[in-house]
Amino acid sequence: MSAAAAGARGRPDTSRAPPTRARGPLPWLKANLFASAPNAVATLLLGAALVRVLPPVVRWLVTDAVYAPDYRACRALEYRAACWGFVTEKHRLILFGRYPYAEQWRPLAATLLVFVALLVTAHPRSWRRWLLPAWAVVLAAFLLLMGGGALGLSPVEAGLWGGLPLTVLLTLVGMSASIPIGLVLALGRRSRLPLFRAASSLYIEMIRGVPLITVLFVASFVFPLLLPQGLRLDVLARVALGITFFQAAYMAEVVRGGLQALPRGQYEAAASVGLTWWQTQRKVILPQALTLVIPSFVNSLLSTFMDTSLVTVVSMYDLTGALRLALGDPQWRHFFLEGYLFVAAVYFTCCLAMSRYSAWLEGRLGSWARRPGAVQA
């Protein structure tokens, strides 16, 4: 109280030491681990627990584990250590599903192609006009490599595609096809035509209200009923369509977020220079709105990537489904934990990379959006 009073009268407060700005490991330890008595107790307790738990975990995971696909050695462990032999033995089944064994370089090449394309796309410097046709080429090359039937590649029917390439394909198709639909829906939701607006809102709210599984059920049970008799769509196409329709509703909300972030002045300025509705959207609104939501696009990509794992339920063998295929072998079934850890690690690496990238982008675009004279979001 006296200190506060002294401060109020304009005299410096000498009753408390000035805050220190010490750097280095020791002050850091003091501030972050031993700041107060309960804090220190928590640190010691947690530290002790970690020291007890971590070494056995590391031994189980790494040092004592069996890496060779040697079933007997794995059994001899009696679960006291991980049997990565299961993953070594089955990694091609897990990664590529039932794709013909001799031809598995093709899904590998196709997947690597997409990863390289993603890496190139990730850099804002490559956000140019050529990117769209480039992705069309990548997608075509992917399908050609997977399906074959040309350039001397033997044809492989879509029913045999599986593993990581299938996950990548469904993500890619779901994402890229849902962007235009989502764009139309988002514009529809803000349209002045009541019918268009109502239809868009109804679609978006309905899809967002139901779980993805029901949409996949629609894709596998109802789509065949909707098509004219004699016309058949294979299950891969139907499921890809289902994921697209599902993702489109979420994409519409992402785009709407960008549209809402633009101030009215942009519309008014466009109208005052005499632009039509289409010109306004194409030249003024969409370029700004879409740039604002690029980080959200990356997050959508991430959730689509994770959502594709649900296709296991309608008996497709994506990465998750292919693991279950591998676990169908009764000999190795006991080592399911290792299998799930492996698949989880694949998903984790991809997803963490995407979410970190999105955060980085947000910071970068954030500073771009805050540049002098920029639109205030």
Place this chain on the structure above:
Amino acid sequence: MLLALLLLAGAWLWSNTRANLAARQIHSGFHFLREPAGFAIGEGLVPYSPTDSYLWAFAAGIANTLRVAAVGIALATFLGIAVGVGRLSRNALVRWLCTAYVELLRNVPLIVQLFAWYMAATEILPEAANPLEFAPHVYLSKEGLQFPTPVWAMGWALALAGALIGILCAVGLYRWARARGERTGHRPRVFWAALSMALALPLLGWLSGGAPRALDVPELTTFNVSGGAGVTPEFLALLIGLATFTSAYIAEIVRSGILAVPHGQTEAAEALGLSRRQVLRLVVFPQALRVIVPPLTSQYLNLTKNSSLAVAIGYPDLVSIANTAINQNGQALECILLIMCVYLTINLLTALAMGFYNRRVTLVER
């Protein structure tokens, strides 16, 4: 023109569907709901036998969905708040552990986690004849979790009534204290009075009903555990998977909600002479809640929707039962329509409740 296009497309799809249904000899319509379902359901709150109708089977499925969602939401909220606050801890070790928890759970698809939990429950846990007993008469095995439950008696009904009245009284007392505080500037302390009211009344009800103490205790027999109440490994796996997965998202919501309250608010409250607890209770918490609640509700909805993944591990929720029904009678259109209607109704009800809440807490700008 747009209308005409939509109608045309609808008519085309409808005629295709009619033709296809005719070709497959499926009679569309909802009258199948009255026919006996004929399949068994593993567990549930609703008494059901295979001779009951499809309609009743769907009701059992909805009850199962709501059951796992309700318990899951409670568990996820608790875990999520703990981890979210932990991520803001001053202790670096706590912070790191909570961050690792969130990142690990958020970046692996839920279905992979569910499969792993389910395999763990059915492969690693001991056989039913030799279960883990981690509290007296609480058994965990491949058959699931078995625990003692009180035998229903009059005393329990009275206790329940007492609890209801007690809570109402406590709320009334609290409101009275608040109103008085606003009128006179002096707020009576009613916390302990309200708490004892809420605790004493159910106790009184229990005692006046003869203080029933009979428990239905699971006992270990030669082959398995019998008696008591139990949940299946499917339920356990789904519950743990959903709760931990959702808790990671809730943790992030709680963290950003707390961070969203500007530090100036805390400083201003301290300058007014509020104590640390008052600052949290009166200034930071109400403002953080305003940011937290809307996304929290959507996480609750997500959890409910995600519970449909039950179909992958065989827990008989609404979607698995619909799936079984479709495989049995081919009435895919009707069954899927039914699922969608149920989920949309849940969504609509939540949205209405949210709207009500939002109107109450929105800032009144002057």
